[in-house]
Amino acid sequence: MSAPRHGGDVTEEPNTGGSDADSPPNPDIDDLLDELEQLEETVDDPEERAQVRETLRVARRVRPGGFGRVIRGFDRHDAAEALVGSVVFGIPMLVEGGTLEIGEFVAAHPPALGGTLVGTVALVIGVLYVAEIQQVEIHQPLFGVVPRRLVGVLGISFSTAVVTMTAWGRVDWADPWLAFCQVSVTFAAMALGGALGDILPGS
Structure with a gap:
């Protein structure tokens, strides 16, 4: 009869990826821009902040107008x-x-x-x-x-x-x-x- 194993406890990691309840039901470009702006405020590294700003700039350029142009x-x-x-x-x-x-x-x-x-x-x-x-x-x-x-x-x-x-x-x-x-x-x-x-x- 083998002894029970006590080592290597398995723990469940919390889901930190955000729940569906926190996300808008039909996300659009405005939601993406809001998320990028929030991310820009939280990033401390200058290079990463520059990358976020560049992504914001590109996202604003592809944002459609009233007639999609x-x-x-x-x-x-x-x-x-x-x-x-x-x-x-x-x-x-x-x-x-x-x-x-x-x-x-x-x-x-x-x-x-x-x-x-x-x-x-x-x-x-x-x-x-x-x-x-x-x-x-x-x-x-x-x-x-x-x-x-x-x-x-x-x-x-x-x-x-x-x-x-x-x-x-x-x-x-x-x-x-x-x-x-x-x-x-x-x-x-x-x-x-x-x-x-x-x-x-x-x-």
Whole structure:
């Protein structure tokens, strides 16, 4: 009859891998980003922290936008989309007589012109970068600060407003100030159309 063995006790290791109850039922990229950010705070080693930050950077780049696209840069294709959007939104302004009347009012009230231009720029920034209709990344900004896409959309929209209103005889440049104010009113609508036309189809 053999003696019972007392050595080599077997112990059960606790499950430290996290329970299903602690995890979200349908994890997505936001949950992954949250976990990586928490991990970054707990890591002490500089090299490991750098690796976590790099993983975070990559995860943010692959994060889908509102329509599942990540938009970077601003090329001829984007410029063409902005032009089409500007024209589509601008044509009603070109044929509407109220546009010229608003331009006359703006010309007589310079603060209104400033508000129109500032509001237009703010609206375009909101569509491109705040509303998250798409995930638009700022790639190689001008002077390290100004987004190329913002400059492109605004520049194309304003140029389109000048050309179309001049070509269709909607403004008279004999009075440059009045003409500029009337063009600015059309530019406000065209800029919105240019921003939407640029990002909605994706890039």
